[in-house]
Amino acid sequence: MxxxxxxxxxxxxxxxxxxxxxxxxxxxxxxxxxxxxxxxxxxxxxxxxxxxxxxxxxxxxxxxxxxxxxxxxxxxxxxxxxxxxxxxxxxxxxxxxxxxxxxxxxxxxxxxxxxxxxxxxxxxxxxxxxxxxxxxxxxxVELADHVIMGGLSAVRQWSRIGTGAIVGGMTGVEFDVIPFGSVIGDRARLAGLNLVGLKRKGFPREQIHALRAAYRAMFEGEEGTLLERAERCAAEADDQSLVRVVTDFILEKENRRFCTPRDGD
Structure with a gap:
């Protein structure tokens, strides 16, 4: 009643x-x-x-x-x-x-x-x-599934936060955050992948290893732009579903800016 x-x-x-x-x-x-x-x-x-x-x-x-x-x-x-x-x-x-x-x-x-x-x-x-x-x-703002926002964090208008991403406490997000990304800092920088979240959700080890390799290729590589590196990773992804989630997010919309690692990270 x-x-x-x-x-x-x-x-x-x-x-x-x-x-x-x-x-x-x-x-x-x-x-x-x-x-x-x-x-x-x-x-x-x-x-x-x-x-x-x-x-x-x-x-x-x-x-x-x-x-x-x-x-x-x-x-x-x-x-x-x-x-x-x-x-x-x-x-x-x-x-x-x-x-x-x-x-x-x-x-x-x-x-x-x-x-x-x-x-x-x-x-x-x-x-x-x-x-x-x-x-x-x-x-x-667009927040995909399974996103975690830390205390006192903030996201600027029109930004996208991809699935499984985590935003650290007191972090200001100005640009898009890739799926499964981890961002920290007063102005958000990409600090790696949310590996704890990936493991908790039970994704296969080989999928996580493939995603880590693609992350290094996209954000630590020096040849071409981020979009060009993402296109190469997408072409090589085959059945690596986690990699495709990230590359699709990056390539989905034109003229987007993304949180990236800072020099020295």
Whole structure:
């Protein structure tokens, strides 16, 4: 049965799924939709055209779906879509999309958004994302699946973070981060591969060894540009799926800049 505390305010039009638990002093706007078994602990503010998937749990003082922090926003009916089984901790903020960015911000499934994390307008966040305390995504950021953002890290607008990448604490990301990459520094530099994450996910040893060799060829080689080296690695990858994930990411879009190792790393 749905359990709604008497102090909660639920505006007409809001949809509350079966088994939801709405704690004290929560405020739910008229266009919000909660799937089954969503839990709002207390003092949660949900606004806008926001949908939240089954089993997601939101902790006190989170502000979800309020208007984008974009001066061009003029009240357009844009959306925030949050998937299933996410944990959204205290003081997290998530904004809907804007017309200029496609009109929707999307959050995948099984994510952990720790205290004070921020997801800006028009972001696309994959499954199993972890944003540690006060990690910040500016507008239009793309986070693939299984990305980890360290505490107090930040990603500049329009940047992409590839699958399985890890961003160190207090790191500012200005350019794209390759899949399975590890970046650190006040301005992010590529410090290698997220080998711990690769091993934890059970990828075969030979695939990891092939990826390490391709990484050296692309980022430690001296012949040609990064794109040219990535093209050579892609042509030689055969059935090396991890290598192809990285080369496809690099070659997918034109005129992108990437976090790379600094001289001496």
């Amino acid at each position: 749905t359990d709604i505390h008497p102090t909660a305010i639920i505006e007409d039009g809001a949809v509350i799924g079966d088994g939801c638990r709405i704690g004290p002093y929560c405020v739910i706007g008229p266009k919000v939709q909660l799937a089954a078994d969503v839990v709002l602990e207390s003092h949660v503010a949900l606004a806008g055209r926001t949908s939240i998937g089954t089993g997601t749990r939101i902790f006190p003082f989170a502000s979800i779906g309020h208007q984008p922090q974009d001066l061009k926003y003029s009240g357009e009916d844009t959306r925030l879509e949050i998937g299933e089984n996410n944990q959204i901790r205290e003081h997290v903020t998530m904004n809907p999309g804007t017309v200029g960015g496609g009109g929707v911000t999307k959050i995948g499934n099984n994510g952990l958004f720790m205290m004070g994390a921020h997801v800006g307008h028009d972001c696309l966040v994959g499954d199993h994302a972890i944003l540690a305390n006060n990690a910040t995504l500016a507008g239009h």
